[in-house]
Amino acid sequence: MIVNSPEWKALEQLAEQSRRWHLREQLQNKHRCDAMRVEYDDIVLDYSRQNMNPETLQALLKLADAAELGKKIEAKRTGKAINTTENRAVLHMALRADPEDDYRVDNEAVTPLVIDVRRRIAAITQAVRQDKHLGVTGKPLRNVIAIGIGGSYLGAEFVFEAIRQHPSCADASAGRQLRFLANVDPADFHRATEGLNPAETLVVIISKTFTTTETMLNARAAKAWLSEALGFEAVSKQMLAVSTNIPACEQFGIQREHIFGFWDWVGGRYSVCSAVGLLPLALHFGWQNIEQFLLGARSMDQHFLSAPFAQNLPVLLGLIGVWNSSFLKRPVRALLPYSQALHRFAAHIQQVDMESNGKLVDRDGRALPLEAGEINFGEPGTNGQHSFYQLIHQGRVIPADFIGFCRPQTSVKLSDNRLDLHDELMANFFAQPDALALGKTEQELRAEGVPEALIPHKVFPGNRPSNVLLFPELNPYRCGQLLALYEHRTAVQGFIWNLNSFDQWGVELGKVLAQRVKSVLQTDNLEGSENLPFSTQQLLSKYRRR
Numbered sequence: 001m002i003v004n005s006p007e008w009k010a011l012e013q014l015a016e017q018s019r020r021w022h023l024r025e026q027l028q029n030k031h032r033c034d035a036m037r038v039e040y041d042d043i044v045l046d047y048s049r050q051n052m053n054p055e056t057l058q059a060l061l062k063l064a065d066a067a068e069l070g071k072k073i074e075a076k077r078t079g080k081a082i083n084t085t086e087n088r089a090v091l092h093m094a095l096r097a098d099p100e101d102d103y104r105v106d107n108e109a110v111t112p113l114v115i116d117v118r119r120r121i122a123a124i125t126q127a128v129r130q131d132k133h134l135g136v137t138g139k140p141l142r143n144v145i146a147i148g149i150g151g152s153y154l155g156a157e158f159v160f161e162a163i164r165q166h167p168s169c170a171d172a173s174a175g176r177q178l179r180f181l182a183n184v185d186p187a188d189f190h191r192a193t194e195g196l197n198p199a200e201t202l203v204v205i206i207s208k209t210f211t212t213t214e215t216m217l218n219a220r221a222a223k224a225w226l227s228e229a230l231g232f233e234a235v236s237k238q239m240l241a242v243s244t245n246i247p248a249c250e251q252f253g254i255q256r257e258h259i260f261g262f263w264d265w266v267g268g269r270y271s272v273c274s275a276v277g278l279l280p281l282a283l284h285f286g287w288q289n290i291e292q293f294l295l296g297a298r299s300m301d302q303h304f305l306s307a308p309f310a311q312n313l314p315v316l317l318g319l320i321g322v323w324n325s326s327f328l329k330r331p332v333r334a335l336l337p338y339s340q341a342l343h344r345f346a347a348h349i350q351q352v353d354m355e356s357n358g359k360l361v362d363r364d365g366r367a368l369p370l371e372a373g374e375i376n377f378g379e380p381g382t383n384g385q386h387s388f389y390q391l392i393h394q395g396r397v398i399p400a401d402f403i404g405f406c407r408p409q410t411s412v413k414l415s416d417n418r419l420d421l422h423d424e425l426m427a428n429f430f431a432q433p434d435a436l437a438l439g440k441t442e443q444e445l446r447a448e449g450v451p452e453a454l455i456p457h458k459v460f461p462g463n464r465p466s467n468v469l470l471f472p473e474l475n476p477y478r479c480g481q482l483l484a485l486y487e488h489r490t491a492v493q494g495f496i497w498n499l500n501s502f503d504q505w506g507v508e509l510g511k512v513l514a515q516r517v518k519s520v521l522q523t524d525n526l527e528g529s530e531n532l533p534f535s536t537q538q539l540l541s542k543y544r545r546r
């Protein structure tokens, strides 16, 4: 086990030593800071505010070797069944392949399959957007409701929000609406359909399995919504599906030519570059924007596969994550994009990372001797500064990722202000990592004349770690890079911890128990509830008396 390796032990010692360092001193060392900043394709990662130094990185690179990181990445790239509990390859990189990229599963070339689905998406996108594919009443289809949950929803919503204000996307989507429907809460259905004319609306049902309860219930509700307004014909004309389960889509009433497939080697949370994300996003933003998004994701894949580990952004982020969580025992990570467009980024990364690495056992089924996985949360800055940053400044130590952009998507300039709103935003982006790292001492407070009684309350200990990721701008291409960067980061951590990041058995039990509760709720007198825990019985009878 990796925790017994000399490389792991060496890092434990370094972690002990690192408690004696303070970022206030470390940040004065220009050589150290230079060594802890890397750049790829105009994206800067500055990790000089981590509680580590270049020597720590060398030790982490040795750990990566001991964990056979290179071999595991290669096994992933070459389509080996690294998702061992489901005997599946993990090839979401193939979803953004160029035609010449040779990805294979069981020796079958999969790139042509990917390109074929892309071609079909581009074709229907064009037909809908040029008013050639019309609704059943002959009206142009301006709106899309994308129904799906978890991996069949979060990625697409994150990308939608991230790029919709970018000029090329805003122009391309003028007069159109894309809404998402995920939760089985009736309120979500009403929010998704509110104000939309069924005659102008396409419904896209997205589900890898096409069995997920929430999605199927919402799909049935949407089918009724369309057919009650427009007749049953609307289903075949205005409902599309994305799934690996083609027969189930057909059985639901979706025409074969309106079904867009993907494959079992694409995990749900890694599926935004398949038809799962591409179909709704292309219908809304046009194919060209979506092509840029794929190019961005591919560029990060190429970097991940080819850059030396010491300059490899996803590898560095993954190693830093392992350092913080396993060695410094800081299991939480804050994702702090200084971009309102990324307000759904943390929600997506929560699933990518926590569903992947929240595991109990290693790849061979042996109990993990450590708590793997990180707890991710976050909000855009500066909003977060006015809510929970207090805790990360003076309460718990929470490593943070600050993500910022040199150029804004849109600009607002005030006539009497030399800085525009984006500059104001970015001033905070540059200030916060330093505030966390440097802190404020008693002496400084005293020199400022702060009353003695208030000094303990106003001290900032500093030495709080963060990464700074600076991108040139947030356009579809950069959004693809950001997505792939975090996807690969998660894989790197899972590879180091030697667990299977690509299954998710932990979500099953709740689903089974919900079925049991459902069968109780279907009876008149909560029959069968005696088999449930006492407290659940009491709650159910309160609910029944509503």
Ligand SMILES: O=P(O)(O)OC[C@H]1O[C@H](O)[C@H](O)[C@@H](O)[C@@H]1O
Pocket (backbone or CB within 6 Å): 149, 150, 151, 152, 206, 207, 208, 209, 210, 211, 212, 215, 268, 269, 355, 504, 507
């Ligand atoms: O795409 P679907 O088959 O509908 O699955 C939707 C989601 O549901 C599950 O419960 C899993 O935890 C997710 O990984 C998955 O993305």
